[in-house]
Amino acid sequence: MSLARSIILKSSALKPVESIVRKSFLFKPLVTRFIAGDTLEESIKESEAILKNGQRITLDYLGENTHSEAEALASCKIYADMLDRINQVDHVQNWQQNQVGKEPLNISIKLTQCGLDQGTEFAEANYRKVVEHAAQHHNFVRIDMESSAYTERTVDIVSRVFTEFPNTGTVLQSYLHRNDDDVDFMIEKGIRTRLVKGAYLEPATVAFPEKSKVDEQYVAQAKRLLKSGNYPAIATQDDKIIKELCNFVESNQIDKAGFEFQMLLGIRRDLQNSLVKDGYNVRIYVPYGDQWYPYFTRRLAERPANAFFIIKNLFKN
Numbered sequence: 001m002s003l004a005r006s007i008i009l010k011s012s013a014l015k016p017v018e019s020i021v022r023k024s025f026l027f028k029p030l031v032t033r034f035i036a037g038d039t040l041e042e043s044i045k046e047s048e049a050i051l052k053n054g055q056r057i058t059l060d061y062l063g064e065n066t067h068s069e070a071e072a073l074a075s076c077k078i079y080a081d082m083l084d085r086i087n088q089v090d091h092v093q094n095w096q097q098n099q100v101g102k103e104p105l106n107i108s109i110k111l112t113q114c115g116l117d118q119g120t121e122f123a124e125a126n127y128r129k130v131v132e133h134a135a136q137h138h139n140f141v142r143i144d145m146e147s148s149a150y151t152e153r154t155v156d157i158v159s160r161v162f163t164e165f166p167n168t169g170t171v172l173q174s175y176l177h178r179n180d181d182d183v184d185f186m187i188e189k190g191i192r193t194r195l196v197k198g199a200y201l202e203p204a205t206v207a208f209p210e211k212s213k214v215d216e217q218y219v220a221q222a223k224r225l226l227k228s229g230n231y232p233a234i235a236t237q238d239d240k241i242i243k244e245l246c247n248f249v250e251s252n253q254i255d256k257a258g259f260e261f262q263m264l265l266g267i268r269r270d271l272q273n274s275l276v277k278d279g280y281n282v283r284i285y286v287p288y289g290d291q292w293y294p295y296f297t298r299r300l301a302e303r304p305a306n307a308f309f310i311i312k313n314l315f316k317n
Ligand SMILES: Cc1cc2nc3c(=O)[nH]c(=O)nc-3n(C[C@H](O)[C@H](O)[C@H](O)COP(=O)(O)OP(=O)(O)OC[C@H]3O[C@@H](n4cnc5c(N)ncnc54)[C@H](O)[C@@H]3O)c2cc1C
Pocket: 143, 144, 145, 146, 171, 173, 196, 197, 198, 199, 200, 235, 236, 237, 238, 239, 262, 263, 264, 267, 268, 284, 285, 298, 299, 300, 302, 303
């Protein structure tokens, strides 16, 4: 992990830094670039524009690590409301529901938001209810992957719920040493997997610190998922890697309908559009809600130049 990335992730956890970032107008343009708004309606409005542009959406209600069972239950109620509201969107109404993976709008949620810190069984029961609700709408629920403290439990919980409800899947992070085994596991079970490089601050004992090694792992694991996975999602903004994987798809005659690229709202829109033009499925991760701070700082850490530009201007004023 680069030093700059590590500094941003560590310092953003300090309360005074959070207070400055939340209050300063200098951060506002970046916040609004990465986050669709505070409300579900704002995120639906943003999503409708993206759908018209030929891309699909996964909607994320921002927030993580609930502090009480009541908080977790309130988050799960919001997930159910999201699924109900999504079901009213024109593109969803017109969608042929038997097309696996092609749901125009699905949701991405976090197990710590379902109450994982309050208990594994509690969180699993809450998550199961959300997936059951999604199944009634023929929709899909993705469990985002959080820090390595949760990886094992996330893989276990998702694979248990999947045996009952195949309309769910999760995310694997290529920076983790364990990830080769997890990729094998997801392929064997047929669980829909989104592959990412990984966004959390992790020690070298669990994650590769060198970017080149993470990139190498990512490419090899993406190729395996593209060949043998169940509708994998290749989630990256790395244009070199995307190019290499598109060449791999062409030369191995892999069906473009059998997987999707995923990218974050506000990052590399040019690349998102050119992939659609080339006939690839592209899904945009659209986060909304007022709990945007942790998500936002992970985005800053991925591109330290953004953060340092703003900090320089903070001290000029
Ligand atoms: C759809 C989606 C879902 C994700 N879900 C998870 C998850 O559940 N768990 C998890 O740990 N991580 C998740 N991530 C984040 C992921 O782990 C990476 O941190 C993030 O995608 C940046 O890595 P990269 O693959 O784009 O490659 P990088 O090598 O970081 O970036 C490649 C290029 O992309 C552009 N870029 C990347 N990030 C930014 C940015 N923030 N601002 C501006 N330009 C940027 C730059 O041009 C950069 O050179 C998700 C990412 C995506 C796209």
